[in-house]
Amino acid sequence: MSTDLAPATDPDVVLVGGGVMSATLASLLGVVAPDWSVTVFESGPAVAGESSGPWNNAGTGHAALCELNYTPAAGDGSVDVTKAVTINEQFQVSRQFWSHLVRAGLTGSPKDFITPVPHVSFVTGEAGRTYMRTRHRAMSAQPVFEGLEYTDDAAVMARWLPLVMAGRPADQVVAATRSAAGTDVDFGSLTRLLFDAAEERGVHVHVNQRVTDLERRDDGRWTVTVRDTASGEERTVRTRFLFVGAGGGALPLLQKAAIPEIRGFGGFPVSGMFLRTGSPELVSAHQAKVYGQAAVGAPPMSVPHLDLRLIDGDHSLLFGPYAGFSPRFLKAGSVFDLPLSVKPDNFGSMLGVARAELALTRYLIGELLQSRSARHTTLTAFVPLAEQQDWDMVTAGQRVQVIKRDRATGRGVLQFGTELVVGGEGTIAGLLGASPGASTAVSAMLTVLERCFPDRIAAWRPRLQEVIPSYGHRLNEDRALLAEVRADTMQTLELNG
């Protein structure tokens, strides 16, 4: 990785930001357009320093095996699994692409970034159990979720989740589902491996280089202004395609690009905190990722979960997230990020959201005012015998939730997913939002290729299908392909335990 700007003159493609999204797009371009010159600018001193850093996210390979917010209950009690199926299929796309990279010798050992960890959903109370039974019936009817186990037997759960069950009242109603197909992913390590491989094939990755302005030229290309964060020196490069993979920094840059497609969008930053323990005794009693239900009025990204993590060879447990508020769009951002993002074209949307999202406001204030012992009490709902001194608070990444103008009503709405913004006749794309995030990076970046290069995608399809066999297919609708893809990725990514 270089801090020198010199080799970056007028590349075919500029990727802004050194997170998992840019890293994935750089890798995909290596598959479909290996002769294009690609330059990456990262403002921080290293890649994967923001949301893609291992301690800045929860490392869950989101395959919808345990996240209850992907399977909402309707008023009649039925459970909709549509979103869960899509997320699972998207994660299978990531797994296939990572398998290709492993086979091609581009990422070293898969153990450096992905580990099998069972995914469990856990609820208490009669209403929770009824929901869980209905959800299990609906999910296990889908090919991608076949094999999902259900129990409301406390003895079985004590085997699945010793730490969660110890000290629980014997008469408490509990229910859970479990999938052995779950994973923990070190997205920081993956990002570094992808950039290392990209550099080997000639991609220039520059750190300490902040992109400060984007301007469309008369010839359709973009002028990218880059400032060296150490020397303050400023340079410009020209490119014909620009991807703004700047995470929380994407909104201000897309606003600078002044594309009409960004009008009306705003961002609302929510910071996350986790309790962490490295106690070997606790870690050995919890070899799973367990997701519960969000509190009433709480946003989907606040779903509590207790996760086994494997980072740099060390095991630990994370519990959270606890939400916080900071006006910064990046951990290393500025307190002016939020106020400076308010523009005449998004002021209405942002004001509308501030008025409409009273439950969220109340939730955030409640979270902010929580004392250390109140946070510990939240933990004991998951780990009844938890001792405060075993757990430390760590601050995770910033999530900038998307605020968007609803076309039908003209009002601003807060979204918890991701939004790909494409402008300039497909010469610029940027990703806003954070969920389901890094796990679906490959699908998100394939969408960038499809939307920005519609005239080339047909020619690229055969090569993409070679490296991602399910590309263009719904795995849930093709059992033979699903079985083949599963077996292959399990073996290549060494997920058989």
Ligand SMILES: Cc1cc2nc3c(=O)[nH]c(=O)nc-3n(C[C@H](O)[C@H](O)[C@H](O)COP(=O)(O)OP(=O)(O)OC[C@H]3O[C@@H](n4cnc5c(N)ncnc54)[C@H](O)[C@@H]3O)c2cc1C
């Ligand atoms: C608390 C939390 C928990 C999460 N848990 C999960 C999870 O369990 N599973 C999952 O799949 N996803 C999870 N996510 C989401 C996931 O982390 C993100 O979706 C993903 O990392 C985003 O990658 P990115 O490349 O878009 O952004 P980032 O990793 O944030 O990278 C953007 C980069 O752009 C750089 N940058 C910004 N502005 C500029 C500029 N002007 N010039 C140059 N560089 C710039 C930044 O320094 C940064 O390095 C979580 C996120 C958070 C915050």
